[in-house]
Amino acid sequence: MRDFAYARAGTAEAAAGALADPRTSVIAGGTELLNWFRLGIAAPDRVVDIGGLDELRRIDRDGDELRIGALATLNEIGEHPLVTQAAGALASACLQAASAQIRNRATIGGNVLQRTRCPYFRAEEPLPWPCSKRDPGSGCTSLAGRHERQAIFGWTQECVAVQPSDPAVALAMLDAQADVLGPAGPRTIPMREFHLTQREAADVGQPMRETRLEPGELITGYRLPVSADGQAYVKVRERASYEYAIVSAAAAVRLDGARAGGARGQRIATARVALGSVAQRPWRLTAAEAGLPGAPLTREALIPVIERAMADAVPLPQNGFKVLMARNAAVRALLTAGGAR
Amino acid sequence: MTLDFARRVEVPLRLNGRDLTTVVAPRSTLLDWLRDDIGLTGAKKGCNEGACGTCTVLVDGRRMNGCLTLVVQCAGRSVTTVEGLAAMRGAGPGGTGGGSPPCTEKVGGELHPVQRAFAEHDAFQCGYCTPGQLMSAVACIAEGHATDDASVREWMSGNICRCSAYPQITEAVLAAAREPAADDRAGR
Numbered sequence: 001m002r003d004f005a006y007a008r009a010g011t012a013e014a015a016a017g018a019l020a021d022p023r024t025s026v027i028a029g030g031t032e033l034l035n036w037f038r039l040g041i042a043a044p045d046r047v048v049d050i051g052g053l054d055e056l057r058r059i060d061r062d063g064d065e066l067r068i069g070a071l072a073t074l075n076e077i078g079e080h081p082l083v084t085q086a087a088g089a090l091a092s093a094c095l096q097a098a099s100a101q102i103r104n105r106a107t108i109g110g111n112v113l114q115r116t117r118c119p120y121f122r123a124e125e126p127l128p129w130p131c132s133k134r135d136p137g138s139g140c141t142s143l144a145g146r147h148e149r150q151a152i153f154g155w156t157q158e159c160v161a162v163q164p165s166d167p168a169v170a171l172a173m174l175d176a177q178a179d180v181l182g183p184a185g186p187r188t189i190p191m192r193e194f195h196l197t198q199r200e201a202a203d204v205g206q207p208m209r210e211t212r213l214e215p216g217e218l219i220t221g222y223r224l225p226v227s228a229d230g231q232a233y234v235k236v237r238e239r240a241s242y243e244y245a246i247v248s249a250a251a252a253v254r255l256d257g258a259r260a261g262g263a264r265g266q267r268i269a270t271a272r273v274a275l276g277s278v279a280q281r282p283w284r285l286t287a288a289e290a291g292l293p294g295a296p297l298t299r300e301a302l303i304p305v306i307e308r309a310m311a312d313a314v315p316l317p318q319n320g321f322k323v324l325m326a327r328n329a330a331v332r333a334l335l336t337a338g339g340a341r
Numbered sequence: 342m343t344l345d346f347a348r349r350v351e352v353p354l355r356l357n358g359r360d361l362t363t364v365v366a367p368r369s370t371l372l373d374w375l376r377d378d379i380g381l382t383g384a385k386k387g388c389n390e391g392a393c394g395t396c397t398v399l400v401d402g403r404r405m406n407g408c409l410t411l412v413v414q415c416a417g418r419s420v421t422t423v424e425g426l427a428a429m430r431g432a433g434p435g436g437t438g439g440g441s442p443p444c445t446e447k448v449g450g451e452l453h454p455v456q457r458a459f460a461e462h463d464a465f466q467c468g469y470c471t472p473g474q475l476m477s478a479v480a481c482i483a484e485g486h487a488t489d490d491a492s493v494r495e496w497m498s499g500n501i502c503r504c505s506a507y508p509q510i511t512e513a514v515l516a517a518a519r520e521p522a523a524d525d526r527a528g529r
Contacts, residue, residue: 001368002368003366004346005347005367005493006348006367007346008344008416011402014344017344030410030411031406034408035390035409038389047345047367048344051414051415097500099394099498099499099500100477100481100486100496100497100498101394101397101406101477102391102409102482102499104400104405105405105410127483180501187362240498242497242498242499320355
């Protein structure tokens with residue numbers, strides 16, 4: 001790890017001010033940043049520590065809005081009664097991320113800024129192969145090599161990586177807003193638009209851009225509408241715990257009326273569903289959300305709606321299985337959110 | 342508004358019950374500092390990227406990976422390593438075994454109940470992961486997550502055991518959790 005100079009920020013404004021110098025990184029928990037330093041993914045001259053800004057750590061409710069500070073840790077969010085009640089999919093996503101000890105350090109602000117787990121990207125410098133994220137324009141070794149864990153939506157020849165964050169999927173599904181602070185003052189970014197696919201980034205002429213966060217901007221927190229919808233986060237992975245998702249799905253469901261004998265056979269009033277680890281951003285299935293109201297909450301009814309909403313998937317030669325796996329994760333998340341067995 | 346960036350930083354903290362001030366380069370991780378500067382080699386350097394959990398220590402009573410924590414992030418905090426665990430025995434809530442010997446001394450005497458449970462249940466083979474398993478187990482119990490087999494396995498999943506002593510580790514954690522007041526000793 002290269003040496004750097006260090007300062008503690010007394011206010012979020014001071015931290016954002018320091019970030020105006022592009023040689024500066026911000027550290028909160030550090031669980032991702034320290035590994036970037038070790039691999040050479042980042043090598044800043046200066047690091048500004050926002051970990052002491054307790055006002056950015058709060059979790060509270062303001063009317064119909066749940067507010068979560070950027071420095072709240074994944075364990076704090078996952079076990080907080082306000083979150084488990086009003087944003088259960090987010091709580092579940094937080095607790096299914098990483099390990100208990102990492103979740104004690106990792107913050108929700110930093111979590112959505114983590115970068116892909118693509119092994120060709122996460123190698124120590126000097127990289128022995130091309131990677132456009134590490135060396136812009138050099139190409140994508142994964143595309144020609146192993147890519148079974150990579151994207152089925154929005155990828156380009158330059159990069160086929162996925163965004164691995166679990167909480168980001170829940171935040172996008174729950175229509176959360178990120179509050180950010182930057183040189184131009186505060187603004188908000190909807191979490192369903194926060195991340196960019198490689199295709200979206202190329203379309204704005206910045207092919208390696210990953211988020212809508214501008215240089216020098218800092219996430220200070222999130223606001224999300226309190227929801228009484230049933231919610232679920234389904235994470236499919238190669239071992240039961242402490243593993244990144246192959247695919248995941250977050251869902252929120254409200255059923256029409258109440259019927260004795262459980263949710264089976266009841267009809268969907270509204271549904272929201274987003275997939276994770278299928279693209280470089282959480283993938284809301286908006287077409288499915290439009291098609292689900294009125295449908296019965298059964299696997300048989302859900303499958304064709306989800307399949308139609310995923311018809312534009314473009315799997316790579318080695319990851320066709322992710323289309324079916326993601327479809328099933330979405331169906332399972334919707335059934336669980338709706339209370340079906 | 343302008344921040345004062347420094348290449349050497351003075352960090353006051355409490356280590357295994359003893360207050361001290363250290364001066365470090367900002368890039369020093371808690372793990373490297375403990376092992377190389379202080380000489381406490383209980384926390385192990387397995388993967389050095391947060392994957393294996395063998396560097397787990399308590400910071401203000403919460404378990405964390407020493408390799409993913411900078412010393413400068415521990416200013417004003419209380420750090421407990423496996424070397425301080427026996428001294429935590431009998432410490433009440435909020436205590437880290439006050440009046441304990443200097444932090445660099447290996448503390449002898451009676452083991453912490455979690456250590457004893459690991460020995461009694463044969464919860465290791467090679468022992469390399471054990472310091473991290475112990476610290477994680479102490480926290481897992483204090484958090485209230487040592488309720489049944491499945492919960493222990495889920496909440497201890499950040500500690501890898503390549504000898505695969507998981508059944509014995511799970512038993513040891515559950516046995517230690519059943520001891521009265523075991524959760525008073527997390528060193529918060």
